[in-house]
Amino acid sequence: MNRLSIELPGLSLKNPIMPASGCFGFGKEYGQLYDLSLLGAIMIKSTTLEMRLGNPTPRVAETASGMLNAIGLQNPGLKGVLEGELPWLEQFDVPIIANVAGTETADYVEVAKMISQAPNVKALELNISCPNVKCGGITFGTDPEIAKELTRAVKEVSSVPVYVKLSPNVTTIVEIAQAVEAGGADGITMINTLIGMRLDQKTGRPVIANGTGGLSGPAVKPVAIRMVYEVSKAVNIPIIGMGGVTEVADIIDFMSAGASAVAVGTANFVNPFVCPQIIEQLPAKLDELGINHISELIGRSHRL
Amino acid sequence: MIIQDRMTVTSQQQIAHNIFEMKLNGKLVGEITSPGQFVHIRVSDSFEPLLRRPISIASIDQDAGEMTIIYRAEGRGTTILSQRRAGDEVDVLGPLGNGFPVEETATGETAILIGGGIGVPPLYELSKQLTAKGVKCTHVLGFQSKDAVFYEEEFSKLGETHIVTVDGSRGTAGFVTTVMEELGNEFSTYYSCGPMPMLEAIEKMYAGKKGFLSFEQRMGCGIGACFACVCQTTEGSEKAYIKVCSDGPVFPAGVVAI
Numbered sequence: 192m193n194r195l196s197i198e199l200p201g202l203s204l205k206n207p208i209m210p211a212s213g214c215f216g217f218g219k220e221y222g223q224l225y226d227l228s229l230l231g232a233i234m235i236k237s238t239t240l241e242m243r244l245g246n247p248t249p250r251v252a253e254t255a256s257g258m259l260n261a262i263g264l265q266n267p268g269l270k271g272v273l274e275g276e277l278p279w280l281e282q283f284d285v286p287i288i289a290n291v292a293g294t295e296t297a298d299y300v301e302v303a304k305m306i307s308q309a310p311n312v313k314a315l316e317l318n319i320s321c322p323n324v325k326c327g328g329i330t331f332g333t334d335p336e337i338a339k340e341l342t343r344a345v346k347e348v349s350s351v352p353v354y355v356k357l358s359p360n361v362t363t364i365v366e367i368a369q370a371v372e373a374g375g376a377d378g379i380t381m382i383n384t385l386i387g388m389r390l391d392q393k394t395g396r397p398v399i400a401n402g403t404g405g406l407s408g409p410a411v412k413p414v415a416i417r418m419v420y421e422v423s424k425a426v427n428i429p430i431i432g433m434g435g436v437t438e439v440a441d442i443i444d445f446m447s448a449g450a451s452a453v454a455v456g457t458a459n460f461v462n463p464f465v466c467p468q469i470i471e472q473l474p475a476k477l478d479e480l481g482i483n484h485i486s487e488l489i490g491r492s493h494r495l
Numbered sequence: 496m497i498i499q500d501r502m503t504v505t506s507q508q509q510i511a512h513n514i515f516e517m518k519l520n521g522k523l524v525g526e527i528t529s530p531g532q533f534v535h536i537r538v539s540d541s542f543e544p545l546l547r548r549p550i551s552i553a554s555i556d557q558d559a560g561e562m563t564i565i566y567r568a569e570g571r572g573t574t575i576l577s578q579r580r581a582g583d584e585v586d587v588l589g590p591l592g593n594g595f596p597v598e599e600t601a602t603g604e605t606a607i608l609i610g611g612g613i614g615v616p617p618l619y620e621l622s623k624q625l626t627a628k629g630v631k632c633t634h635v636l637g638f639q640s641k642d643a644v645f646y647e648e649e650f651s652k653l654g655e656t657h658i659v660t661v662d663g664s665r666g667t668a669g670f671v672t673t674v675m676e677e678l679g680n681e682f683s684t685y686y687s688c689g690p691m692p693m694l695e696a697i698e699k700m701y702a703g704k705k706g707f708l709s710f711e712q713r714m715g716c717g718i719g720a721c722f723a724c725v726c727q728t729t730e731g732s733e734k735a736y737i738k739v740c741s742d743g744p745v746f747p748a749g750v751v752a753i
Binding site for chain 1 (some may be wrong): 496497499506542543544545546547587631712713714715716717718719720721722724725726735736741
């Protein structure tokens with residue numbers, strides 16, 4: 192029996208560990224370091240209808256136990272991803288979760304329709320929470336009604352289940368979660384980065400060219416855990432949790448909070464082998480906790 | 496191949512104001528293929544500071560399995576690194592990026608190597624490899640002031656070496672371009688690493704000459720996945736943008752829009 196397997200809409204995961212979108216490119220860089228088939232899934236970088244060059248540099252700044260980024264959804268566009276990125280990933284035994292971004296509903300719909308037909312794309316992740324682009328992105332993720340309608344529109348055209356990636360930059364994340372559930376979302380991924388800023392000591396000006404950036408890394412984990420905890424109590428669709436995961440203990444925390452699977456983001460930049468290392472360490476961690484199958488962890492925090 | 500290696504510090508010494516020379520031993524050295532490649536160093540095993548530090552490789556000794564890095568201890572990360580002592584282990588990812596093409600200068604030809612500040616170190620291994628194959632190297636090395644100068648003797652052993660300081664406290668006063676004007680254009684190839692304004696001035700002065708420039712940019716992953724360190728390319732280039740870490744850090748002159 193595989194103690195790590197998890198079944199989610201569209202996704203038969205051999206283990207619940209996957210790299211988070213934007214932290215793994217389209218897999219090629221990490222594919223030269225280890226066998227990508229070891230991963231539970233791969234969340235590929237956001238794809239937009241047209242190619243995007245992203246924001247000016249500097250795009251990253253280190254902060255206390257974290258980092259800010261404002262890449263700006265740089266990607267080769269739908270055609271580039273369908274022809275140049277996804278076919279290469281077919282050699283691996285790993286489901287792909289395609290992150291879809293856009294400026295208006297029509298973009299999301301077009302990208303979702305086409306990319307969901309790629310043979311190895313088993314689910315979509317709707318990016319309504321990117322804090323680093325001027326139009327679209329987070330504007331869809333902060334208004335429950337708009338989030339619901341976008342989810343509905345994408346669900347209509349998608350050939351695979353749709354997960355919606357939530358922004359933590361809202362007053363009540365539960366409201367947004369319930370709205371996308373009502374819109375037909377098959378699952379939720381959370382959290383995207385927290386909007387932050389770092390200033391240069393000498394000039395007093397923001398370090399990142401975009402001014403603000405998205406905060407990620409171990410610093411955000413308590414916020415993510417709290418939000419996964421709240422949302423998992425309020426919805427009936429599964430959650431893929433993320434935010435500051437660096438080690439096997441963090442997987443236990445996210446699943447206990449209510450996540451059914453966990454994505455690893457920024458830690459890939461620090462330790463490119465972090466995902467396979469966590470996967471390897473999971474069985475021993477379950478033994479230590481006296482747990483037979485990893486699914487027993489899901490939502491432990493809610494039990495009396 | 497890129498590997499993650501726990502390398503052993505064999506020596507660490509301060510060689511100029513805030514400038515440290517560290518020697519590291521490990522199997523990663525065997526993977527280095529060209530001068531100008533860099534390594535990504537995790538300065539502590541905790542997540543504070545979080546990110547790795549990209550540092551260029553200054554010298555390689557394949558027989559000893561040892562490489563030398565030279566870095567400026569300026570921020571939090573490099574200051575921690577400067578406190579490591581012989582016998583300590585350091586988490587190193589590398590070798591990363593594409594270095595300087597030694598093969599672009601033929602035996603018997605002349606190359607000019609221009610470095611500015613902490614851009615000087617990768618030129619040392621480059622000069623070693625060029626001179627070993629019979630290329631005549633001339634070095635123009637720019638620093639802020641005399642207490643920032645390092646490796647003058649090492650470079651002098653390999654070829655003609657000009658030291659330039661902004662305040663004139665050592666060698667010629669001014670910028671590397673001051674010396675370059677005197678040296679003229681009688682060389683086959685130029686190689687350079689240093690701050691952006693310096694690279695810009697060099698590219699302008701040597702327009703039409705064959706040259707290779709090494710760029711610097713804030714990095715995240717160091718392997719091409721995070722898209723933090725991109726540069727715009729000039730019109731007519733093959734790609735719309737390039738990544739300093741994995742497409743570079745060395746590019747032929749004229750590729751990167753400076």
